[in-house]
Amino acid sequence: MAVGQAILLGLVSVVMALGINSVSPNSIGLVGQYRSLSNSEGPIVPPNAEDGDPQFIDINQAQMEFTLGTATFVDSRDPEEFVCGTIPGSVNIPFEYLPEFDLEQYLDSSLGYVSHDEAIIIFCSGEECDLSLHLGRNLQDLGYTKALIFFGGSREWEQAGLNIQRRQDCGN
Amino acid sequence: MRKLIDNDYVTMLSRLIIGLMYIYASFYKIVEPAVFAKSIWYYHIVPGSLINIMALILPWLELLCGLAILIGICYRGAVLWANVLLVVFIIAFASTIARGIDIDCGCFKAGKSATRAAWKTLWFDVAVLLCGLQLWFSRSKRWMLSGH
Numbered sequence: 164m165a166v167g168q169a170i171l172l173g174l175v176s177v178v179m180a181l182g183i184n185s186v187s188p189n190s191i192g193l194v195g196q197y198r199s200l201s202n203s204e205g206p207i208v209p210p211n212a213e214d215g216d217p218q219f220i221d222i223n224q225a226q227m228e229f230t231l232g233t234a235t236f237v238d239s240r241d242p243e244e245f246v247c248g249t250i251p252g253s254v255n256i257p258f259e260y261l262p263e264f265d266l267e268q269y270l271d272s273s274l275g276y277v278s279h280d281e282a283i284i285i286f287c288s289g290e291e292c293d294l295s296l297h298l299g300r301n302l303q304d305l306g307y308t309k310a311l312i313f314f315g316g317s318r319e320w321e322q323a324g325l326n327i328q329r330r331q332d333c334g335n
Numbered sequence: 336m337r338k339l340i341d342n343d344y345v346t347m348l349s350r351l352i353i354g355l356m357y358i359y360a361s362f363y364k365i366v367e368p369a370v371f372a373k374s375i376w377y378y379h380i381v382p383g384s385l386i387n388i389m390a391l392i393l394p395w396l397e398l399l400c401g402l403a404i405l406i407g408i409c410y411r412g413a414v415l416w417a418n419v420l421l422v423v424f425i426i427a428f429a430s431t432i433a434r435g436i437d438i439d440c441g442c443f444k445a446g447k448s449a450t451r452a453a454w455k456t457l458w459f460d461v462a463v464l465l466c467g468l469q470l471w472f473s474r475s476k477r478w479m480l481s482g483h
Contacts, residue, residue, distance in 0.1 A: 168412020172403065176395040184368065184391050191368050191390065197376065197383030227376050231369040 196230055198223045198323070207314040209293055217285075217299040217310040222323050225250075225284055225313040229325075234282035235274060238317070239294040247333035249317055250286065251326050258294040258301075267305050282309040289318035346475035349466040350404050353417055356463060357401030364394035377438050378427050396420070404470070407479025418467040425460050432457065 184190045206219040220228075228234035229250065236253040238245050245255040256273045274283065283302060285295040295312050302310040313319075321327050339345060364371040372390035375381050381389060396416060403413035431438055432453045 165411035165415045168409040169415045170412075172399050172409055172412050172416060173396065176392050176399055179395045179399075180391040183365070183395075187368075189367060189369065191372060191387050193388055193391070194384050195372060195387040197386060199383065200379050227373065231372055233369050233373055 191231065198226050207290060207319070209290070209296055209314055211293065212296065216296065217303050217312050220284065220311045220313050222313070222315050222319050224311075225286075225315075225320070226323070226325060228282060228284060228311075234284045234311070235277055237274070237283055237285045237298065238287065239285055239298040240287045240292070244288065246330040248321070248327045248329045250320055251328040253286075253328070256298060258298040261298075261301070266301070270302065270305060279306045280308050282311060283307055284311045284313050286313040286316045286320075289316040290314065292316065340469055340472050341474045343475045343477040346470065346473045347478055349469050349473075350407075352466050353414075353463060353470065354401045354405035357397045357404070357417060359401075361394040361397035361401065364390070365398065368394070374438070377436065378431060379434075379436065380427060380430065393420075408481050410479060410481070414467065414470045418464065418471060421460060421464045421467055425457065425464065428453065428457050428460065 181193075184193075200223055204221070206221040206224075208219045212219065229236065236250050238249045238253040238255050239258045240255075241257050241259060242255055245253075245257075249255070254273060254275070256270065262269050277283070285299045285302065287294040295314060295316065299310045299312045317327065368387075368390050371394065372386050375386050375390055376383075397420070400413040400416045400420075403409045404417060428438075432450060438453070
């Protein structure tokens with residue numbers, strides 16, 4: 164009897180889950196397109212990273228957050244590089260052009276006033292660029308508790324065969 | 336011991352603990368399936384193609400089991416699921432402790448505080464499982480809409 168009831172509960176759960184997901188504004192795809200974790204080597208961490216820095220994440224976690232839409236991606240490079248190719252949907256906050264005054268207001272506004280406990284993934288071009296580290300530290304200091312740094316950046320993203328958004332043809 | 340297991344009040348208390356816990360746990364997962372999918376991803380044990388479907392179905396199963404245990408409909412089936420899910424969760428959680436993964440941040444941490452919090456959660460789940468086992472073996476049928 165218990166097994167029969169368990170099967171019934173399982174079937175009702177499947178029907179409810181699929182039914183509600185098809186009409187929910189927070190619906191997700193039935194089959195997630197995630198990268199295999201089997202060959203993960205962990206996140207790239209720059210040599211100048213310090214204790215207390217925002218968490219560094221690898222390409223697998225960045226791609227998972229991208230697929231689920233659970234994070235805001237922030238490209239910390241100059242606009243000239245941003246338009247040549249970035250992670251789709253990213254916000255451009257060039258670290259070099261951060262204002263000296265009203266930084267908090269500027270960042271809150273640039274990020275569309277997202278909640279301070281939502282995931283924000285900061286990146287730049289790759290290992291030679293540490294703008295993401297500095298911007299990540301700024302965001303963390305301003306109370307963004309889930310500032311994450313994807314140090315592999317747009318290059319690792321592209322090398323992994325993931326989509327790049329190009330607003331301008333820069334010959335790359 | 337048998338008397339204690341069959342006691343109506345002890346059984347009702349266990350039903351309240353497990354039923355309310357499952358209903359409470361299911362709520363945010365149903366509302367925010369993407370956030371729950373992320374939590375499953377952090378365990379690094381579920382194949383990627385199964386993560387989303389699991390994130391969609393599990394919360395409903397938890398909600399239905401919680402309601403069924405509280406009300407007393409499809410009771411044995413719900414208790415069976417509740418115990419199976421708890422065992423699976425305990426194994427999965429223990430494996431993250433063994434591998435040094437901090438589920439909160441999804442990162443690998445050797446810090447003792449993270450491990451201590453994880454152990455606390457694990458022991459809590461083991462205690463809830465004991466309530467679940469009590470329900471499985473209890474012969475009490477009081478305050479149930481449709482008996483066993």
